[in-house]
Structure formats: C-alpha cells, structure tokens
Amino acid sequence: MTTSVLARPATGAKWINASIAVGSAIFILALAMSAFFEPQWRVLHVFQALIYVAVIVLTRRGSAWGFGAGVFIAVFWNVLLLFRSPFGPEAVRVIETLLRTGQPPDPGILIQLFAVFGHCLIIVGCLAGFLRTRPGARQWNQFVVGGVLTIGYLLVMAFTVGPPEAAQHIRQAFGV
Secondary structure, eight states, rough: OOTTTTTTTTHHHHHHHHHHHHHHHHHHHHHHHHHHOOGGGHHHHHHHHHHHHHHHHHHHHHHHHHHHHHHHHHHHHHHHHHHOOOOOTGGHHHHHHHHHHHHOOOHHHHHHHHHHHHHHHHHHHHHHHHHHTOHHHHHHHHHHHHHHHHHHHHHHHHTTTTTTHHHHHHHHHHHO
C-alpha cells in the first residue's frame, strides 16, 4: 500500500490541502447563501455540495479521481458563469462599481463572485496537488475520468432534482 504525497507530512503540502478545503468551503457557503435567498434551489445545492465534500476527502488521500473532479467541476462552473451566462459580460463592471462606490450590487452577483474565488482556490490546489504526485498515464486517465464523471453527475442532478430553471440555464449556456 502506498502513501500519497499529500497524506505524508511534507513541507508545502499543507497549503494545497488548505486551498482545496477553503475553496470548497467557500463554494459550499455560496450554495447555502443562494439556497437561503432562492429556496427552489435547495435540493440541487445539497447534491452539488456533495461534490465538494468528495473532492476534499479524495484529494486528501492523493486520489487522481478527486483532483480531476475538483479541477473539472471548478473550471466548468466558472466558465458557465463567467462566459456563458448573462452575468459574465458584466462581471468586470460589477467589480469596478463595487471598488469605486463601495456599494454592493445585487447580492446574488456577489455570491457568484465569491463562488468564483472559491473555485479558483480549488483549481490551483488540485492542479498543484495532482502534479505533486508525479502522475503517470494511469493517473492522468483517472484525473480526466474523475472530472468528466463529476460534470456528468452535476448535469444529471440539475435535470432531475433541480428546479426547472437549472435545466433552462444549462440549455441556454450550451445554446440548445
């Protein structure tokens, strides 16, 4: 049985685990805040939060599956939000307004920006942690399959337990 690089006490590994845990906690908090303001999203957000719990557990074990899940779900969600949603083109303007006036715009937009930040921490931590394992071909395959399965899980949950708006947002993002 091999011990993962991240499971062993090693200099530098703590920031990786912390980045993944803090980024995941930020995103889970954003999901909870969103569910508070929009109760129709609660069931989907519980299932979505499970992804981030799994990412924390799997990456602490040095699992390529977990690192892939973390990177893929975070990139997927950020790309959808920043480039495929109506909010995306306004992101820079919203940040500029917030910095200039100190007045937060719509709380929903701030929650989404908070979530983007959490995802950036997850991406950096997962990539650094995965590369630290010196992956071979098998680990790269697990990384990709773990990421694809995670996005598949999210899409299935959005279309089955999510509110009708979830499926509608995804369809619009993909132009279908």
